[in-house]
Structures are given as structure tokens and as C-alpha cells.
Amino acid sequence: MTTNTAINLIKRPSGGPINADLFAVVEKEMPGVGAGEFLVKQNHMSLDPAMFGWMSPDTNSYIPPVALGDVMRSSGIGEVIESKHPDFKVGDRVMGMMGWQHYFLSNGQGVNKVDAPLPDEAILSIFALPGLTATQGLFNVGKPKKGETIIVTGAAGSVGSIVGQLAKADGLHVIGVVGRDEKADWIVNELGFDAAINYKSDDLDGQLARYAANGIDLYFENTGGPIQNLIVERMNAHGRVVVCGLIADYDKEVASPGPSWINVIKRRLTIQGFTMPDHFHEAPALLEKLTPYVMAGKIKHRSHVIEGLESAIEGLNLFFTGENKGKLIVKL
């Protein structure tokens, strides 16, 4: 019988890029399938910025960290190859938190069948964590109104690109912040954002003044970084900030300070953080909200596929360099 190659987390990151020594590639015995269980051969794994939270030791976080010595946590999509479970049969296409490994033994908890006739990459890019996160954050936290101006950081990222397209479809003026000109071009010319700002360019405040001439009502934060203060300075009264991610700080030992709360008072802002594990039970409603936009062709995506289980380790650093073009996916 073949073995199951897996990657365990053996050390916690402490700032700086992700090094291979945080992980151990291990060969495990293939798990036996007991009553009520089934075995999945994983075909594609998703890499998400949320993983930095899962690797961190902070027990105050929204989800327990991956225990040292355990398989690294990740979501993925695969095919049932053996089953003693009444609801899952061999050949079923399923999605769930399968971890960094080729084979995944499940009792069905947290695993869903995938019926949509779309390739794995599209499922993981839209109907998995990115789409759920974008839908929850934009609609349920941000409460966008037609005609408002929204700014989205990490706008070419898996979540930001969907947020911007949903907002555009609902009649908002949409500005995206990215770190590469190629991404600026993609979100404006392919996704239909009204404007893009490369945060590495000059005169960020001048660009904000030009593109957000009426001020900013809604700020969907995926990255952090120095533009944060400039955006908050241009927010309108009763503006909302949806804090979804701070990728610029995930590789720092000490997080950068945030904006003064002076404008929180003066403009009566609401700054609200959220994470998806609080809302997984609402996934059906979120998918119901999201699906019509996808069916109407309003949500485009692109995937950045890297190959082989072990490519996941170095792949995480693409979140820091921004070199990926689209949703990061590992093909097994």
C-alpha cells in the first residue's frame, strides 16, 4: 500500500519570512477506514492568509492554533476513494479542511460535497473561504449602500478581488489598493474597479484625493501598511472599516500601530473585525447571497497554481512578496 505524505507544523513563526524549518515532511502509514469514515484523495489545496493565524501561538485567536507536530491546517478539494460512510460514496467530489497531505480520513464532519460543474481552482477561489469571507465582510459587516465609495486593500487578492466586484455590482464607486502595476491593470481592466492605487507609488494621498473625491464611506482592510492612516484621514462621517486581514503585519514581530482614534470620534467611524470561523454556520446563507453574482458573470477570478505538496511551504511567502497572480492553490 502507498504511504500518505504529510507536512507537520513543528515550530511557530516568529517574524520574517516562512522558513522550511517550521515544517517536517513525513511519510505516514495510510489510515485504515473504519465504520462511518471515508478516505479522500486530495487534488487541490488552498493557501490562505488565515494560515498565519493558525500557525501563531496566540490562544486568544479565533480558532485554536495548529498544535506543534500536527498536520498543517488547510482547506482542499478531492475525491472519495474508499468509504464506510452512508452519505459519502466512492467518486464523490468533496471539500473540507483536509490539511497538508495527500490523503485525508474523515467522519464527514465539516466536509461538503461539491456539485457545481466548475474546476477545482474556481471552487476554491470563489465558493470556499475567499467568497464566504468577502460576502460576510462586505454585506454583513460593511453594509454597503449604492453610490458610496469603497476602498479595498489587497484588491487583487483572493478576498479583495471578490469584495470589489460585489461592491461594483451593487453600484458603489470602487477603489482598489495593490502592490504591483500588473495587478492594478487587472482589477481595473478585467474586474471593473473604478480605480487602482499601487501603494508602492508616490503621492498616495494625492491619488486618494483624486480617486475618492467624495471621501471614503467603506474601507475593506486586507493588508495594513502605511496607507491605512491616509485612508482613515479621508473617511466620511459614519464611515465603516471592515478589518479582515493585516498581511503587512503577519511577518513582523511587533505589529505596527494603528490610526489614532481621533477620527473615530470626529467622523463617528465604526471599525469592526471579523473572521470566518464565527460564521461557518451561516455558510449556506452566504453562498445563497453570493451565487447569483457568480451566475450573472459578475465575479471573475484567477488562480495561481503551484505544484506539489512541498511547494506549499515556500508558497506562503508569496503572500508577503505579492508575487502571486491570483488565488494561491497547490496542485497535488
Add this chain to the structure above:
Amino acid sequence: MTTNTAINLIKRPSGGPINADLFAVVEKEMPGVGAGEFLVKQNHMSLDPAMFGWMSPDTNSYIPPVALGDVMRSSGIGEVIESKHPDFKVGDRVMGMMGWQHYFLSNGQGVNKVDAPLPDEAILSIFALPGLTATQGLFNVGKPKKGETIIVTGAAGSVGSIVGQLAKADGLHVIGVVGRDEKADWIVNELGFDAAINYKSDDLDGQLARYAANGIDLYFENTGGPIQNLIVERMNAHGRVVVCGLIADYDKEVASPGPSWINVIKRRLTIQGFTMPDHFHEAPALLEKLTPYVMAGKIKHRSHVIEGLESAIEGLNLFFTGENKGKLIVKL
């Protein structure tokens, strides 16, 4: 006829203590009372931290700044001494935004009659801006739940002292942050707070750990300052921050940065600013909410009365030094 002494704002503050050269004391002709108008002799004026906002040039603020050359804005209480208004008669006791002057001409807009048989100081300390602000901020923004832990900065101040007492009456564990040991003693031994922290003392984090052993659910912010970060670090999941004031920053040219948004994500915090002018139309409902607590003897106050119109100028600096003991009121 007597003249009306008034104090006009002639220069905007630019950081540092309030200097007398920001103001001009002027003698004006006594205003004539036209049809539909009445004249009030002001007896007590309220000094409030909100005044620093009213003096500032920021047009993005929640209320237009006082125009240079205009009478400085303030609320006060007085007696109608002449009237050609159908609803206000000579001898009526009234409250409103009367400004820094002895006599105030009104058409009735924004002026309310005072019926409660309480001295001016108690009315201005509880049923005016401080009580409305505390009630709106605690209940409608903070949404306290019995058994939760709340921390209030500026806890001996006009708003903070009411917030803490309301929270205590509703069964919360209440911690107050103050800047003087005398104030710590007052809020614990007179007002019934569970604990007080002097932010000028050592080992603030140790004190937070001790007094907020179960973490902090609700943070009512009146001051800013370095304890802000330590408090946010100890907030529980789904904690709420009510941002009401940042007195520590009102005399700085550049506001201090705020806490990183990392914990906003990890703990799914909501940070919300509010100011009372958005809610003045809700004053009747707020007073209805507040009054039973006052009637039940659960809201104590103390006033710090200074004498004479011109004492108001130097009086503003007491907000920065914290030397006042209780609600600042100017007796005319």
C-alpha cells in the same frame, strides 16, 4: 442699561495649553428682545471636553467649529428675564447652548425648560451633556451585558463617572482609570466602582491583569494615552470599544497612534466612535432611560465650581492637568 460681557474665540488652539490670547473679552450692547424672542440671564455655564472640538478648525468634525470672532460655545442654565415668546415667560428656568456670556437672546430653538427641583450644578452634571453622553455611549453603543467587565477611562470625569455607575447598577464588573489617587478613592469608595487604576502608577499591565482577571468586554474611552494599548491587549472576543473622548490628544499637534488592528481581527472587536450632536433628537428617550437610575440614588456626582465668566478660559486647562474634582462649572 447694563452691557453684556462676552468672550469671543479669536484664534484657534494649535497644541499645548489653552492661552488667554485665543479669546477676547468684549462688552456688547444688551440685545433688544424682538417678537418671538426672550432674554436669559445665565447663572451657570458648563465646561466640557467637547469644547476642544468646537474650537478646532477641522471642518470634518461633527459640528461646525465656532467661527473666529463669535462667542465661545457652551451650554448653560439660567432664568428668563424678558420675553416676547409665547412659550417662555419671565422667571422660567431654562437650559441650552448659551455661550460664554452673561445674557443670551433666544428664539426658543434648542432651549429647554428645566423642571427638576435640583440645583443648577446637579442639572448640568447629570441631566445635560454628561448624562446624555454616558447613556447614549454605554447603552446604545456599548450594549453592556450583566456579568461583563467594563473599563472606563477618565472615570472620575463628568461622563466616565456616570458610565461606571450605570454599568455597576446593571451588574457589570467596573474598573475605572484615573490620574490621581484622590479620584481613585472617590470612584471606588463613593461611587462603588469595583477597582481603580491610576494610570500614572507602575505596573499598569499587572493591575489590569489583577482587576480584569476575566479579560475586558467593554472599553469606554474618554482619554487615550498609553494605557489604551494595554487595555486592547486584554480584550475578550467580541469586545466593544466605545470611543467618546481622547483628552490626552486634544492638546497635541499630532495625535498619538492607536492600537494595531491585529487584535481587532483576532478578537473580532468593534471600535465605534460617537458624538452627541448626532443624537440630540433622541434626548427625550435618553433622559427617560437615565432618570430611573438617578431617582433610585444610583448616580452620584460632584461639581468643581469656578467663579466668574473669565475663569472659563483658564478653567479649560483643568481638563489637561486633571486638577478638577468633578464636573467643571462656571458660576456667573
